[in-house]
Amino acid sequence: xxxxxxxxxxxxxxxxAIVSLNCTYSNSAFQYFMWYRQYSRxxxxxxxxxxxSGNKEDGRFTAxxxxxxxxISLFIRDSQPSDSATYLCAMGYGNNRxxxxxxxxxxxxx
Amino acid sequence: xxxxxxxPRNRITKTGKRIxxxxxxxxxxxxxxxxxxxPGLGLRLIYYxxxxxxxxxxxxxxxxxxxxxxxxxxSLSLESAIPNQTALYFCATSDLPSSSNTGELFFxxxxxxxxx
Numbered sequence: 001x002x003x004x005x006x007x008x009x010x011x012x013x014x015x016x017a018i019v020s021l022n023c024t025y026s027n028s029a030f031q032y033f034m035w036y037r038q039y040s041r042x043x044x045x046x047x048x049x050x051x052x053s054g055n056k057e058d059g060r061f062t063a064x065x066x067x068x069x070x071x072i073s074l075f076i077r078d079s080q081p082s083d084s085a086t087y088l089c090a091m092g093y094g095n096n097r098x099x100x101x102x103x104x105x106x107x108x109x110x
Numbered sequence: 111x112x113x114x115x116x117x118p119r120n121r122i123t124k125t126g127k128r129i130x131x132x133x134x135x136x137x138x139x140x141x142x143x144x145x146x147x148x149p150g151l152g153l154r155l156i157y158y159x160x161x162x163x164x165x166x167x168x169x170x171x172x173x174x175x176x177x178x179x180x181x182x183x184x185s186l187s188l189e190s191a192i193p194n195q196t197a198l199y200f201c202a203t204s205d206l207p208s209s210s211n212t213g214e215l216f217f218x219x220x221x222x223x224x225x226x
Contacts, residue, residue, distance in 0.1 A: 008150050032207070034214065043114075043200055043217030044153075088152065090215075095207060097143070098215060102152030 003027050006089055006101025015110050019076035023089035023101045026070065030091040033065050035074045038086040038103070048074065079108045113137050116201050116218035124226050129188040131221045133201030141204045142184040143215065144176060146197040153200070159184060191225040198222050
């Protein structure tokens with residue numbers, strides 16, 4: 001079993017819809033959790049970072065962590081065509097390197 | 111100028127050729143990484159270096175080698191390229207995670223390599 005599981009299936013939604021993305025993980029040592037956004041032909045960039053269970057909001061984006069279930073989510077409200085990108089979850093602990101999910105390609109249709 | 115610069119951005123080569131991908135950074139970070147990205151497989155770590163004298167294998171190091179020439183420079187070599195090394199390669203840097211630092215990765219824009 002990989003440390004981080006993210007169903008890589010593409011997701012198409014109409015503009016204004018809520019996008020929901022999920023990752024599960026097996027390593028209970030993970031302490032911090034990230035979501036990266038990658039536009040086509042670009043490198044990934046950090047979108048959200050959280051250290052604890054619960055919700056963290058940043059504008060239209062909400063990152064949710066449930067450490068008891070080893071499950072993290074990213075929600076995008078009022079999705080826009082500019083949100084079309086690949087979203088990768090990542091997590092780590094201590095000084096160790098990050099473990100990445102496979103990424104979800106999201107297409108927001110105007 | 112970009113904080114993490116990769117050269118070349120695109121390269122087409124033939125099987126058996128030696129290829130070097132170069133990465134330089136102006137972030138002042140000690141940690142540097144090389145990843146490859148393939149559709150449906152996500153980012154996979156090839157090699158990483160936590161300082162100039164430190165080199166570590168990642169998940170898929172076979173067929174690759176690296177050199178950390180300076181704090182700011184980390185190059186990836188394919189000694190004898192093969193078609194299944196066709197992929198998008200990313201260099202990344204990070205600082206040491208701490209109470210004031212997320213340890214996030216800063217990526218370059220990628221080097222697309224095609225091996226015929």
